Amino acid sequence: MSGVDHGQDQEPLLALHDVHKRFGGLHAVNGISFAVATGSIKAVIGPNGAGKSTLFNLIAGNLPVSSGAITFRGQEIQGKKTHQIARLGMARTFQNIKLFHGMTALECVMVGRHVQSRSGFFAGLFNLPATWKEERAIRIRAMELLDFLQIADLAHVEASSLAFGQQRAVEMARALAAEPKLLLLDEPAAGLNIYETAEVARLIATIRDMGITVLLVEHDMSLVMDISDEIVVLSFGTKLAEDIPASIQKNAEVISIYLGENNED
């Protein structure tokens, strides 16, 4: 596994500084700071309700932060809109898969290509020849990604009628289609069997090797320990620990709060 060789001297791709999120009386994210080095895989773990998905929603701009700062590629992004952040090179998947109704797998992935293409409203309305080439390129790249995820044969099947694991793959392809710098994966292996989970682990490592930085939330400890360069442990919105997998495995507090109760003995 190639480690984080340039994590120290280079500016991190993503950095959180004392980020808070309150939902009324609930302090869902309580002063979280950490950084994600370019080219690394970082995992966020923690028991149910720890605030992991909320943290992702803050990073991706789906929710506004209550306070704190988030920098991505050297820019402060808290307060920016989700689509603006996506344009900067951030893509994500969702814990409860979100695909587009009435679209085929291929079309879903083509939507993901939005930030990499530019044909506008009038070009579309009048079907200008200038758009044809771009449209073809979008289709080809989307097909390549479906192929990369080994679901090319399902390209023309309506995405919402696919099996769970296949829908996850479509969503991953949709996110990759944006050619992101940072990919946020919220429980990419949830609901998958052990073979599929192993496949996903390999896939994530491949994605990192392609130069895409990955931040993921995952409950499957074998996957997390296998592929992550670093792990952040959350509990009730606060950061318990941040370290390399081997140290996290030995951390007594983490074991008692999380690994001990949630994982198989």
Place this chain on the structure above:
Amino acid sequence: MRIRKNLSLAALCLATVGLHLLIVATGTQFYLTQLTMAAYYGLVVIGLGVLMGYAGQISLGHAGFFAIGGYLAAALTTRNLQPFQEALPVRMLDCLGLLATGQDIYGAALLTVTPWAACVLAVLAAALVALAIGVPVLKLKGHYLAMATLGFGTIVYRILLASAYFGEADGIVEVPAFPLLPAVGRFGPVVISGDADHRILNFYVAWGILILGIALLLNLIGSRVGRALRSLHSAEAAEASGIDTGRCKLQVFVLSAVYAATAGVLLTHFNGGIGPGEASVMKSVRYVALVAVGGMTNLWGTLIMGVGLTFLSLRGVFGAYDDVVFGAILIAVMLFAPGGVLSLRLKEFAYRLIPGGRS
């Protein structure tokens, strides 16, 4: 998909010719007028269909946009600008050659805007109003657009009823014909007017414009921006894919207002006038009902239902219960067939009949 789209458009062209032949064969030429009008109303309905079906927004003010188009075209082409000859806007129009001179019924000199210029100004005005309503409202989540457009529609209706310039309760009459295209060689000019001798021509012009209208919408839906539109239902995932959902909705809203206003302009020239009833909220509700009955994301269903039911209504089939019928349709669709009538069991059957009906 592109082949399918072209096939279904070709089928619609053939159906138009077939309709004409059927009318000739059965000697029912008197249907032509209502079929022409129904095509223009169809234009309003398909534009609104894209807004409702894809952007997921309801507008209860489309009769308002229709009326802005119709009334501005009517006023600009009939109201005498002679007294304002020295005003700057009038002088500018004059310099651009967009003014026409004529005589009113008493033989006095009449200075008006040419129909083409009036058409462009009217549609532009509707687009700008849509922009002004849409920019603040579409940023909000939920059905705020329905509320805002309801208010807008009511305001337009009341202004038209109250202002002498727009003819109060009588509306504007004696709107001149609209010379769309000049005569070329052997072909006579293409004129939008309700004259009996232009009847067949106007039937084809209206249906041609409707077909053009739906062709453009199909283009849009199949494009990059169209994919973005179709993704709006899953707003979070769309935003995460870099789609500015607010902007997308705004574009579609303005486009649908442009469709409504264009229909308003053309129908006003065809009818030779327009009255405040065209701006009433009941008309807006009717357009919404027609989209709903056609199936929100089914442009072809919207087209067929929009034109078909409007034709029946114009023929007076529903009698005094006209508005009741459309209200009832809206309730029935919401209760029994939220996907539109064509989504009922006839669905499979209908799709086989309509190539590309499901694009």
